[in-house]
Amino acid sequence: MxxxxxxxxxxxxxSSGGANxxxxxxxxxxxxxxxxELNRLSRIEQQHAEQTAFLQQLISxxxxxxxxxxxxxxxxxNPACIAILNAESADEILGKSAMGFVHPDSREAAQKRIQTxxxxxxxxxxxxxxxAEEKFLxxxxxxxxxxxxxxxxxxxxxxxxxxxxxxDITEQKRQQHLLLEREARFHQLISxxxDATIIHKAGxxxxxxxxxxxxxxxxxADDALSHSVFDYLHPDEHEKVxxxxxxxxxxxxxxxxxxxxxxxxxxxxxxxxxxxxxxEENGEKAVLIVxxDITERDKMLKALEKSESRFxxxxxxxxxxxxxxxxxxxxxxxxxxxxxxxxxxxEESRNIDYRPFLHPDFLKDDHLTQYLDIGEHAHYELQxxxxxxxxxxxxxxxxxxxxxxxxxxxxxxxxTTWRKETExxxxxxxxxxxxxxxxxxxxxxxxxHDEVGQQLIGMKFALEAAQRFTDSDASxxxxxxxxxxxxxxxxxxxxxxxxxxxxxxxxxxxxPTLLWHFDRYTSRTGIQVQFSHPDFNNQRFSQAVExxxxxxxxxxLTNVARHAQVDRASVTIQxxxxxxxxxxxxxxxxxxxxxxxxxxxxxxxSGMKERVELMGGKLEIHSPPGQGSVISATIPLxxx
Numbered sequence: 001m002x003x004x005x006x007x008x009x010x011x012x013x014x015s016s017g018g019a020n021x022x023x024x025x026x027x028x029x030x031x032x033x034x035x036x037e038l039n040r041l042s043r044i045e046q047q048h049a050e051q052t053a054f055l056q057q058l059i060s061x062x063x064x065x066x067x068x069x070x071x072x073x074x075x076x077x078n079p080a081c082i083a084i085l086n087a088e089s090a091d092e093i094l095g096k097s098a099m100g101f102v103h104p105d106s107r108e109a110a111q112k113r114i115q116t117x118x119x120x121x122x123x124x125x126x127x128x129x130x131x132a133e134e135k136f137l138x139x140x141x142x143x144x145x146x147x148x149x150x151x152x153x154x155x156x157x158x159x160x161x162x163x164x165x166x167x168d169i170t171e172q173k174r175q176q177h178l179l180l181e182r183e184a185r186f187h188q189l190i191s192x193x194x195d196a197t198i199i200h201k202a203g204x205x206x207x208x209x210x211x212x213x214x215x216x217x218x219x220x221a222d223d224a225l226s227h228s229v230f231d232y233l234h235p236d237e238h239e240k241v242x243x244x245x246x247x248x249x250x251x252x253x254x255x256x257x258x259x260x261x262x263x264x265x266x267x268x269x270x271x272x273x274x275x276x277x278x279x280e281e282n283g284e285k286a287v288l289i290v291x292x293d294i295t296e297r298d299k300m301l302k303a304l305e306k307s308e309s310r311f312x313x314x315x316x317x318x319x320x321x322x323x324x325x326x327x328x329x330x331x332x333x334x335x336x337x338x339x340x341x342x343x344x345x346x347e348e349s350r351n352i353d354y355r356p357f358l359h360p361d362f363l364k365d366d367h368l369t370q371y372l373d374i375g376e377h378a379h380y381e382l383q384x385x386x387x388x389x390x391x392x393x394x395x396x397x398x399x400x401x402x403x404x405x406x407x408x409x410x411x412x413x414x415x416t417t418w419r420k421e422t423e424x425x426x427x428x429x430x431x432x433x434x435x436x437x438x439x440x441x442x443x444x445x446x447x448x449h450d451e452v453g454q455q456l457i458g459m460k461f462a463l464e465a466a467q468r469f470t471d472s473d474a475s476x477x478x479x480x481x482x483x484x485x486x487x488x489x490x491x492x493x494x495x496x497x498x499x500x501x502x503x504x505x506x507x508x509x510x511x512p513t514l515l516w517h518f519d520r521y522t523s524r525t526g527i528q529v530q531f532s533h534p535d536f537n538n539q540r541f542s543q544a545v546e547x548x549x550x551x552x553x554x555x556x557l558t559n560v561a562r563h564a565q566v567d568r569a570s571v572t573i574q575x576x577x578x579x580x581x582x583x584x585x586x587x588x589x590x591x592x593x594x595x596x597x598x599x600x601x602x603x604x605x606s607g608m609k610e611r612v613e614l615m616g617g618k619l620e621i622h623s624p625p626g627q628g629s630v631i632s633a634t635i636p637l638x639x640x
C-alpha cells in the first residue's frame with residue numbers, strides 16, 4: 001500500500017509512518033556514536049602525532065648517533081649521527097649500505113651481531129645487541145672508535161630493520177691509551193729510581209721497586225707484596241710510623257724526611273732516610289714511601305763532626321783570616337785572625353755590616369761569589385778598611401759548599417798589604433827607570449842631532465872647500481867619494497836620532513808625530529798605513545803616556561814590516577775620559593804570540609807588554625796563524 005509523505009508536516013499519510021520514525025531515530029543515534037568515535041580517533045591520532053614529534057625531537061637532540069637500516073640500507077639518521085660521521089647532510093648517508101660505514105676490521109663482528117638479532121626474532125624473544133666497541137669509517141675515510149648497540153625494529157611490511165645506537169669514543173680511547181702509557185712510564189720510572197720506593201695501602205705493601213727489594217734483600221719481585229710495612233720496621237719505630245701514616249692520611253700532604261731504622265729480610269738493621277707522599281691507588285688512599293740507606297752517610301756525618309772540631313782548632317791557629325758566610329750573607333764564623341788583620345774581635349766581626357768597610361770599587365763585584373755553583377772557587381783581591389780606618393789589601397779564596405745540610409760560603413783571606421806596597425814601590429821604580437831610559441834616548445838623540453850633526457856639516461863644508469883648491473882628478477874623485485860617505489853618514493845619524501826620540505813628540509804632540517811617522521814608515525817600507533783617530537784631536541797627554549803610545553805603535557809596525565808579508569796595515573787610536581785605546585791590525589801570515597813572547601831572541605812584544613802594564617794598562621795580542629794579527633793596548637791617562 002503506497003503512502004504519501006508531506007514535507008511541510010514531516011508526517012506520512014501511510015499507516016507505516018511509526019516504523020520509519022523509529023528507524024530514523026536509530027540512524028541518528030548511530031551517526032552520533034560514529035561522530036563520537038571519529039572524534040576519539042582524531043584525538044588519539046593527534047596524541048600519536050604529538051608523541052611522534054616529541055620522539056623525533058628527542059632523537060634529534062640526543063648526543064648519541066642513531067641510525068636505522070632496513071635490509072642493510074640506511075633509512076634514517078639523526079643529527080648526531082651526521083655529525084659523528086662528518087657528513088654535510090643526511091642525504092650523504094641515506095640510501096647507502098650500512099656496512100660501508102663499518103671499518104673492515106669490524107665488519108665480520110658487526111655482521112654476526114646483526115645475524116644474532118635475526119635469529120633471536122625467529123624464536124619470539126626480545127633481541128638486543130649490547131654495547132660493544134667497533135671501528136666506523138667517517139665520510140672522509142678517517143677511522144673512529146665507537147661504542148655501538150643495536151636492536152630490531154619491526155616495520156609494517158614485516159621487513160627487518162635494525163636501529164643502531166653509537167657514540168664516538170675515539171678521544172676516550174686516546175686518553176685511555178695515554179693513561180696506560182703514563183702508568184707504564186710511571187712504573188718504569190719508579191722501578192729505575194736510584195731510591196728505594198714502595199707503595200702501601202692500609203699498611204700492606206702493594207708495590208716495591210728493584211732498589212727497595214735490593215735494600216730489603218728480597219729474592220723475588222713479589223716477596224714484599226701483601227706484607228705489612230711494619231714487617232720491615234724496627235719495633236722502636238712502629239709508633240712513630242703509625243702517627244706519620246695517620247697524619248698523611250688526614251692532611252693529604254707530603255711529610256718531611258725522617259731518619260728511621262729498617263730491618264732487612266735477613267734481620268739486619270740499617271738507618272734509612274724516608275719520605276712519605278700521599279698516593280691514590282684505584283681510587284683508594286695509599287702512601288708512597290721513598291727511602292735510602294744512609295748508614296754510611298751517618299757514619300760520615302759523625303766523622304765530619306770530629307773533623308769540624310779539628311777544623312775549628314786549626315782555623316783558630318792559622319795566621320790567615322778564615323770565615324763562613326750563610327746563604328743570606330750573614331757571617332756564621334770567623335777566626336781570631338780577624339783581630340790581627342781587621343782589628344775586630346770575632347764577636348765584633350759577627351755583628352757588623354762589612355759593606356762600609358769595603359772599597360767602593362769592589363762592591364759592584366759581589367757577583368764573583370753570588371753565582372758560584374757548589375764546589376766552584378773564586379779568587380780575588382779586596383781593599384778593606386780596618387777598625388782604625390787604614391786601608392788594607394787582602395787576597396781571598398772563596399768557595400761554596402754544603403755544611404750541616406745548608407749552603408755556605410767558605411773563605412780564606414791573607415793580608416797582602418805588604419806585597420801590594422812592595423809592588424807599588426817596584427812599579428814606581430820601574431816607571432822611573434823607563435823615564436830615565438827615555439830621557440837618555442832623548443839626550444842621545446839631541447847630541448846626535450846637535451853635536452855630531454853639526455860636526456858632520458862642518459866636515460861637509462871642509463870637503464867642499466878642499467875640492468875647490470885641488471886640480472888633480474884623483475884628488476877630486478877621492479874628495480867626491482868622501483863627500484858621499486859623509487852624506488850617507490849624516491843621513492844615518494839623522495835616522496838614528498829620530499829613532500831614539502823624535503823631537504816633534506815633545507814639541508808638537510802625539511798625533512802630528514804619528515802622522516809624520518806613518519809617512520816616513522811608508523816611504524821606507526812601501527807599506528801603506530790606514531790611520532783612524534775618531535774624536536782624537538791634537539790634545540796633549542803626559543810625557544809617559546805619549547811615549548808609551550808612540551813606542552807601542554812604532555814597535556808593532558816594525559814587526560809588521562819584518563814578518564807580516566803585507567802591503568798595508570791599519571792603526572786606530574781613541575781617547576776616552578780616562579784612557580787611550582790603540583789597535584794595530586794586519587792581514588798577514590800571523591804568528592804564535594805565546595812562542596814569540598817566550599823566545600829570548602825577541603824582546604819587542606814583551607817590552608811592549610811591560611811598558612803598558614807598568615802604566616797600569618793592558619796589552620792583548622790575537623794572531624791565529626795565517627789569519628793576520630791584532631794588537632790592542634789600553635793605557636790609562638793618569639799614571640798608576
